[in-house]
Amino acid sequence: MLRTFTEYLIIFWINVEDVENAAIGTKDSTTSMMQALQAIFTINDSEPTSILKTIQAAGEYDRIVEGIFENYLTARVDSRLLIACETTTWLRLYDIVSSWTQRTQNYSLYSLLPLCIARCHSLLASRQQLKVKFPMQAQEMSRRRAELESAVAAVRAARVDVSRRALRLDLLPLLPYVLSPTLRSANIQLCSETERKSLRACAGAMCDFGLQYSQQRTPEGLYAFLLEPDVYKVAFFGSEERLRPPPAVRQAIAREQQLEIIRRNENMMNRMCSKNSSSEAKQKTDKQTITKDVKTELPNHLQRLQPKVIEKPTRVSVSFIYTN
Template sequence: MLGEESVDIGEKQDGKLWVDKYAPRMYVDLLGEERINREVLTWVKQWDHCVFKKPIKKVQPGGNPIDPYHRPEKKILLLSGPAGLGKTTLAHIVGRHSGYNVIEINASDDRTGESLRNKLIGAIESQSLNSKRPNLIIIDEIDGASASGGEEVCSFSKPTSSKRRVLLRPIICICNDQYAPVLRPLRAIAQTYAFRPPPHRILANRLTEICKQEGLQTDLRVLMTLCELTDGDIRSSLNTLQFFRRKTRVLTIEMLAGMEVGSKDMTRGLFRVWEDVFTIPSAKKKKKLGGGEDGDAGRYIHRLLALVSANGEVDKILQGCYENYLKMRVVDTVASTSDTTRSATKIEQALDWLVFHDRIDKFLIVDKDFELFKYQPFTIVNFYRLFAGISKPTIEFPRADYDNFVTRRMNENIVSMFMNTLSLSERVTWGNRARVLQELVTPLLQIISPDFRAVNVNLLKSNERIVLDRLVDVMVSFGLKFVQEKGEDGHYMFKLFP
């Protein structure tokens, strides 16, 4: 329960969600990475001559060929990132700030590419009766569209023909997973920006101002904890605070820990298990377990086994142990063993237990020997024996698997784009993806990375010129090139494409 005073909270709530009530109204109110906000606004402003017939700035010599309609080089913008980070809000604010009437389309509502195309044509060519502003189209959840839907969006930015309409209005697509298969053709032609959670302190400061306006007493430490629980999800943080404000006037860390709010139920359960694994119980907690001094450790280990078994997410718990055990304060770097001729460190013992877990998994999956299932939690219990400490640990949710999944999807996409650039004769030799990865990619990267002196091309020696000419021929034959891109620090760099 959150307190008896929850019943007599004086102020009448207006019934409006805080997510809408405190949504940014102007560009300066936006959270998130300033660089992305600025570059999205710059991309939209590049449509000014095409849409508003504003004067064209003088084109720098040596720049990209001028579009006949003076549009950006990439005609579609793709914003990607987890939910709740403000992607749609940014698109709406930038559109209104630039003088557009914003029209939002949810691509996941359309099961066919034809219906999505009809909606797009209607949004681009229609004019609102209440506003004379031109339209800017936002396509939300584009990764939830059908495969043909993604291709239909791409068709708007392709070179015009006698039967194809010319795209004369900006389109902003929004997705959670930019590497979804449906977005493969769109990634190749769209200007892409990946959103990351805002710094927790910046988000906590904004939440502090909201709490003061709503009469919710709390402090920055509690709000920082909330930001960590929600992983920087602005929408989830505001909904959580509004939930507590309906019940009480004061918010504490104990309330956050005691309620399944701010993150998924499974995640909160996992955090409790990880804290128990890496924390030695206090004297007060030992007293609750009962028994004498000699029986405390054994009783707690049995309780930990029951806790892990009841949770059921043994693999996920072990992933969390694996990602966090090196961050623990290990008092003794060498653990005593029964073998007097050899001392194994605690880290070595932990790795041995991980091997034991992998072997159990092998017997479960391959041999279907389900009798061994009851031995899985013992690996986790040994992490308690080796790494548990008195102080409360700082636990991070395991993200290595997801990061590896995203990296693998990105690398697979690069390989697919590379194979598409091969000529027909080369595809006969290198048509198999596994063979390309095993026999071509690694040697090719070494070939196109020769050891050159960092001097002007005119100062190269004759043998170095021969190597350079050969390098250019190899890159041309495989469709490789260097593309200039702006880094996060604002400096330009050359990246190998694809």
């Protein structure tokens, strides 16, 4: 019995090396995303093979790849950009595997993702400490894209007959030129007839496409007339301020648009009233004809006896006075 117990202890004898090599407790040893990024761009002489464990402990593979994409040009760069080209190749492989995994829900190649990131570490790591930026460009571009899509959808909602492609390529690039009339003065009374026509055309275009100038508070604490939705951001890429009218002209455009809305509402009310009056007159005439037909088509037991009107023949008066 004692011999059996001794053999049992010898079999399950554990030393310090076995404890260090055991994978127990690695689930709780988490690493932040910034620590993983810093480790990717830095060479660790004490543990050169620990980068894979660091990446797996961080877990946010997509955010780590975004951080590599935003910082790889400030890391090791050769004159022929071979390192940068190979880095983008591994990032492209990561995108292919990640998109395939999400599309098919097949996680057989999911373990390849940290290996792609570890390969980027072997290309970009250096002994010099690199100041890593937090990845924000992807979120910023996603937010800006959603803003532009909402602006296009708001403009298209007012013009149902225009397709989205035609709106993006044909109408919106030229619309800011219509919305920027050239006025010598913000006072409409001092403008010429041509300037007034251009101002009315601008107000009519804004009414047609569902645009308006609303007074909002700027980050500087001032109130200004801002265009909603802002089609300048869709028409121009980064240079939307070049055709924006000055604040005084924006105020004049907003006032003219309000007058244009009032004129259109009055015209619509007049058309509706004329349609209603014509429809009422038509209904009245139809009702009269219907009642007339009903009166003539009454059954016998509902009709009233009326005395028959006898027409007396006209008699010619005869004169009996004889004249010689």
